[in-house]
Amino acid sequence: MxxxxxxxxxxxxxxxxxxxxxxxxxxxxxxxxxxxxxxxxxxxxxxxxxxxxxxxxxxxxxxxxxxxxxxxxxxxxxxxxxxxxxxxxxxxxxxxxxxxxxxxxxxxxxxxxxxxxxxxxxxxxxxxxxxxxxxxxxxxxxxxxxxxxxxxxxxxxxxxxxxxxxxxxxxxxQAGSYNIALSASVALACVEDHVKNFRPQCLVLTGPPTQRPALVDFVNSFTKHASLMICGDIIMDKKTRPQEATDQLVKWMNKRKVHSFYSPFTANSLRSGAQNLLQASGLGKLKPNTLVLGFKSNWEESAPESIEDYVNTINDTFDSNNCLCILRMMDGLDVSDQFDFKVNQGFEPDESVEKRDQPSSEGEPSDDGTDKGDGDETVFQDDQGKKTIDIYWIADDGGLTLLVPYLISRRKRWSRCRVRVFIVGEQLNKEESRKEMLALLKRFRLDFKDVRVLTDCERRPQAKNLERFFDSVAPFRLYDEPQEGVSISQNVPWKISDREFGGLQT
Amino acid sequence: MxxxxxxxxxxxxxxxxxxxxxxxxxxxxxxxxxxxxxxxxxxxxxxxxxxxxxxxxxxxxxxxxxxxxxxxxxxxxxxxxxxxxxxxxxxxxxxxxxxxxxxxxxxxxxxxxxxxxxxxxxxxxxxxxxxxxxxxxxxxxxxxxxxxxxxxxxxxxxxxxxxxxxxxxxxxxQAGSYNIALSASVALACVEDHVKNFRPQCLVLTGPPTQRPALVDFVNSFTKHASLMICGDIIMDKKTRPQEATDQLVKWMNKRKVHSFYSPFTANSLRSGAQNLLQASGLGKLKPNTLVLGFKSNWEESAPESIEDYVNTINDTFDSNNCLCILRMMDGLDVSDQFDFKVNQGFEPDESVEKRDQPSSEGEPSDDGTDKGDGDETVFQDDQGKKTIDIYWIADDGGLTLLVPYLISRRKRWSRCRVRVFIVGEQLNKEESRKEMLALLKRFRLDFKDVRVLTDCERRPQAKNLERFFDSVAPFRLYDEPQEGVSISQNVPWKISDREFGGLQT
Structure with missing residues (x-):
């Protein structure tokens, strides 16, 4: 002015x-x-x-x-x-x-x-x-x-x-684009919600989007042209991003053809930041209803407070009736930081190998693209060829577990991928469970034909794996022998007692 | 689904x-x-x-x-x-x-x-x-x-x-309106800001909009079809609004033809709520840059903590480079609550008579409409006739003080209103100040011709008024005589010492 x-x-x-x-x-x-x-x-x-x-x-x-x-x-x-x-x-x-x-x-x-x-x-x-x-x-x-x-x-x-x-x-x-966007958003506010028009509108906790390009690309692959995507960047060190850095990040997203908004937000913790962003961001009906997180791969090494923060963020999301997606990549999500921003303690690079709800690398090696120039190419930018998308339908969770793979499989890049649905069942009525699931998929009008029943869950886990599991959770258990008095559970609220642990096992 | x-x-x-x-x-x-x-x-x-x-x-x-x-x-x-x-x-x-x-x-x-x-x-x-x-x-x-x-x-x-x-x-x-709004907002994100296209995008702290219809109508009178308006409702009692109440409020706004969004937000205090909403609400370029508050008319009676909260909200707004508007109505802003929501402690009805940046009631009595049926008719809904809009241009504050009256005067309802600009000057170079201001208005391309110079500020205020002022601020002063020890200023941080008070007077 x-x-x-x-x-x-x-x-x-x-x-x-x-x-x-x-x-x-x-x-x-x-x-x-x-x-x-x-x-x-x-x-x-x-x-x-x-x-x-x-x-x-x-x-x-x-x-x-x-x-x-x-x-x-x-x-x-x-x-x-x-x-x-x-x-x-x-x-x-x-x-x-x-x-x-x-x-x-x-x-x-x-x-x-x-x-x-x-x-x-x-x-x-x-x-x-x-x-x-x-x-x-x-x-x-x-x-x-x-x-x-x-x-x-x-x-x-x-x-x-x-x-x-x-x-x-x-x-x-430029003034005209503003008017069009404003009046379209205002007009949308008068439209009533309907289950037929449900769309997973994602708030993605990417930090600076350049930091976790895989998360950005993955979510964009099912929201582009179809749904809202907001990259939430929770800044915990009390400093606000300079305007130029924000502009640079927006430009990076535009250049990458990612249709997303960028919302930097200053907060004390991941939990309060995520909650406030879920509550306040968006306009009228263009409002996030799904929180997308990266998997906290360094949970074994990081401070218990940061784990509690992460777990509480997840709990809050369910409490406030929002959907939740967690992306876990084989090589971790973070790339080397070009902009020298501070990385949130929560999401350090990991070397873990487990992957879920993700294309398994059957057809081609899934780490193609990671050795290219800029360092921000991801596997989600390339054609996916004839890989498989595996869905683990453990319980009826409302359908997002099926909807997201469906939306992904509609994309050209993923169109040749095979979708497999795994369900948990018993050896006896294996065929019956399979038919039930196929009927459910038909009712959902989803074209997934390959349903497989996992019957392994009847067996006891192998002693070796059980031991590995007990070892990994040992630091978070509160043993019955009072080690430093009764008040210990108040000091370390993230630890779980033997009774709670037993409850989880059954 | x-x-x-x-x-x-x-x-x-x-x-x-x-x-x-x-x-x-x-x-x-x-x-x-x-x-x-x-x-x-x-x-x-x-x-x-x-x-x-x-x-x-x-x-x-x-x-x-x-x-x-x-x-x-x-x-x-x-x-x-x-x-x-x-x-x-x-x-x-x-x-x-x-x-x-x-x-x-x-x-x-x-x-x-x-x-x-x-x-x-x-x-x-x-x-x-x-x-x-x-x-x-x-x-x-x-x-x-x-x-x-x-x-x-x-x-x-x-x-x-x-x-x-x-x-x-x-x-x-309905699905189509969503797509139009989304793609228009995404397209807007690529548009660069320019001073020529500055618009006051308002976050209005209305509480439930039905509570303070005057605030809603006033802001709508300069944002409608031209700029973003979000009604922020900061809920401090830890409970979220039920969805039906939210829908009802949105319907009320649609019925009133108010082009605004409604954002309920749970926060501990007015201050944190306003800050978080200013940071997080909106999408891309459709983001508030102006905070609109109602005048806290019950400041003399309310708890010091709530006054501090209110004042800090104002300070934070300036610190985060946002604009600020405060609306003060002769009869207060609140109407009787139809929805039985809790009223924020900050804004109780007042009986004060001062009005600023508001049409003074010269032509017609300004309280027409307040005695009609529903109780939510406001003076801003009617044709304003030949009232006057008074602008007090005390210091160069960036231009919003002039821009808002200009935007209001473009509306049909206000088009017959006369705009007067008051500036502070000395008796000696009165005519000079007037010409300077007229030149400034011409450069702003604002068609305000009626500039008046206030020379009263050279005179000492009358003893009676000065006494009234000292009486009203007395509870907030920290007298030099230590009444309960030295630590009092830590306990009551809202009180100001004699030295600070002297600094304000000069």
Whole structure:
């Protein structure tokens, strides 16, 4: 606001409340055709014209732009027929009037508060009328000159459209996108929820998205063009991200064609941050209903408080009636940090090998892509070939376990993947369980045919594995022998007593 | 999801993954034309057909619907010319095929995860092709029958469109609104900010919006169709609002034509709630940058902790680079609570008379509307007539003080209001200050001509007023005489010492 409001505004555009070039805004140019040309050249919208943008002397005299004007004037004079010159001239004038009138109308139409025309008889409908009249007149004067002008203007526009010069004019098109997004979101607020239109709207705790590209790519592979995705970045060190870092992260996501929003959020703990983001982020119906986490692979080494924080985040998510997804990658989620942000204690790289709800690496090795240049390529960016997607349907959990693989399998990259559904059953009525599951899948209208019944769960686990399990949970158990008095369970609330542990085993 | 997934799905629609009526979803109907008719009648979309929806016996036999089918069949047979009947018949069939094909296409097109057709040769483009072919065939068979059918269908549709029956089918149009809102918001995320397109995007701490309708209406009067407005409701009693209450509040806002979102948020204090909402709410560029508060009119009576909370909320807002607006109404903001929600301690009704940045009641009495029926009419809903909007421009605060009145004065209701700008100056260079301010307004391209210079501030305040001021702030002062030891300033951090107080006075 300040730059536009407090600066001395020069040039015709100001009367209409608009500064058309960057360098008029920055007060370096003055009136006149040659000056406008100088500005245009300085903005460097078209190639090879930058050289004409140089000014000389105290008044920044546009000597080179004078030369350019002279050359153009001579070139047109060389046509030699005043009738033709007049036609071209009128036609170009009409085209300019059309564009100025229309841009005035469009700026008014988008309701941008920054558009405050001073001309007292200004009216947006008069502008629109002027634009239409100028456009029609352009062709009435001479249809061929009008056509030539139109083609020239379209070519110039196409060039800008595809080259996308790195200039931010604050155009009325930008103001228009704001209006469209706002009114569409407001209109959505009036739409009632219905189970048929349920979509998993994901809040993904990625930290800075560049940090865990696999998590971003995986969630994007089932939300893109279909559902909301917000990358939540919980900042626990009391400092807010500088605006440039945020912009850089958003640019990274746009470049990667990830359709996601980025929400940095300062909080004391993962738990409160996740809860607050789930509550507050989004607009109306565009609101997260699913929390996506990376697997805390360093749980054996990390501080008990951070584990408690992580587990409580999961519990809170269920308590507040939200869905939960956890992604575990073979090589961990984190990549080396390009932006030098602090990594949340929760998610350090891991070397674990277990994978669940993930494509197992049958067809191709699943670690292709990890040895490429930038370090942020992930397995989810490539075509998945004929891998398999394994679903473990242990209990009826509402259907998200089936919905997410279904959404993934619709993508082109995953379309050749086979989906297998594993259920737990007994050896005796194995075939029966299989048929039940197939019937359920049919009712869900999911085209998964490959149902396998796991009967192993009847057997006792092998002594070796049981021992490994007891070893890994040993630090978190509260043995019945009181080691330092009775109050120990208050000091270490994350430890579980023998009785609770026994309850879990059965 | 559950209702649609786990129920036994009957009827032709199921093969295409769609249940067309509420009562098929609720498993009360069976196949057949008469049953479909029964369902249609039960949904009560069209008037006087509810009577045909009654079923008889154990199988819910649609006897009345059989009768209706019979009557319709006889009525058409009475035309007596088989050619005409065949024409009408084909035409109606084609129209139905068009609609079914097109709705399949549209459901696929909106990417709703709930749309999972089982027909293995299904393809959305085939559906679209089928729809177009059926539509064209309808007119090729017989143009007059096609036209009659089209008119009948349009009339039926118009009836539903305007009557808006209270049924939620989870249509693909609803899925479509979601997609439009999502893609528009995602597209906006790529747009860079520019000062020209600055808009005051307001987070309004209304509590339940029904509680402070004046605050809602006032902010809506400058954000409607132009900018984002979120009604933040900070819930401090650890309980979340039930979903029905939230829906009711959203409906109240829609009915009032307030274009705003409603964000309930559980927090420990006003301060943390406001900060978290400012940080987390919104999507991408649709994010609040302005906090709007009601004036804490009961500050003299309320607990010091709540005052500190309120003041710190204001300080935090400035610290986090956001704008701030405070609305003070003559009769306070709160209305009697219809929903029996707990009122935040911060904003009790007040009887104060001061008003700032508000229309003073010169033309008409400003309390019209407060004695009407529902109790939630506010002065901002009526035409404002020829009142005046007073702006007190004490210091250059960035321009929001001028921008908000400008945005208000653009509204039709406020268009006849006069805007006066008051500035502080000295008697000597009064005219000079006035001209400076007029020049500033011209640079801002604001059409405010009436600038008045207040020179009173040179004079000492009257002894009576000074005494009143000292009396009112007395409870918050920390007198130099140590009353209960040195540590008092730690216990009561909201009190200010004599030295700080002296600093404020100069």
């Amino acid at each position: 300040t730059a536009n409001m407090t600066g001395d505004c020069l040039g015709q555009g100001c009367q209409f409340g608009w500064n058309f070039t960057e360098c008029i805004v920055s007060q370096s140019c003055h009136d006149g055709l040659a000056n406008t040309q100088e500005c245009l050249c300085r903005d460097n919208i078209y190639p090879y014209i930058g050289v004409f943008g140089k000014g000389y002397g105290k008044n920044d005299e546009p000597l080179r732009a004078y030369l350019l004007s002279f050359i153009i004037a001579v070139a047109f004079t060389l046509i030699g027929d005043l009738n033709i010159i007049a036609m071209l001239n009128s036609s170009l004038f009409m085209a300019v009037y059309t564009i100025i009138n229309f841009s005035c109308f469009h700026a008014s139409f988008t309701n941008s508060p920054g558009w405050r025309p001073q001309f007292i008889y200004y009216d947006k409908w008069v502008s629109l009328f002027g634009a239409v009249v100028s456009f029609v007149l352009m062709f009435i004067f001479s249809w061929w000159a009008g056509l030539v002008t139109l083609i020239i203007f379209i070519l110039l526009w196409l060039y800008i459209y595809y080259k996308k010069p790195n200039l931010n004019w604050g155009t009325s098109i | 559950t209702a649609n997934m786990t129920g036994d799905c009957l009827g032709q629609g199921c093969q295409f993954g769609w249940n067309f009526t509420e009562c098929i979803v609720s498993q009360s109907c069976h196949d057949g034309l008469a049953n479909t008719q029964e369902c249609l009648c039960r949904d009560n979309i069209y008037p006087y057909i509810g009577v045909f929806g009654k079923g008889y016996g154990k199988n819910d036999e649609p006897l009345r619907a059989y009768l209706l089918s019979f009557i319709i069949a006889v009525a058409f047979t009475l035309i007596g010319d088989l050619n005409i009947i065949a024409m009408l018949n084909s035409s109606l069939f084609m129209a139905v095929y068009t609609i079914i094909n097109f709705s399949c296409f549209h459901a696929s097109f909106t990417n709703s995860p709930g749309w999972r057709p089982q027909f293995i040769y299904y393809d959305k483009w085939v559906s679209l092709f089928g729809a177009v072919v059926s539509f064209v065939l309808m007119f090729i068979f017989s143009w007059w029958a096609g036209l009659v059918t089209l008119i009948i269908f349009i009339l039926l549709w118009l009836y539903i469109y305007y009557k808006k029956p209270n049924l939620n089918w989870g249509t693909s149009i």
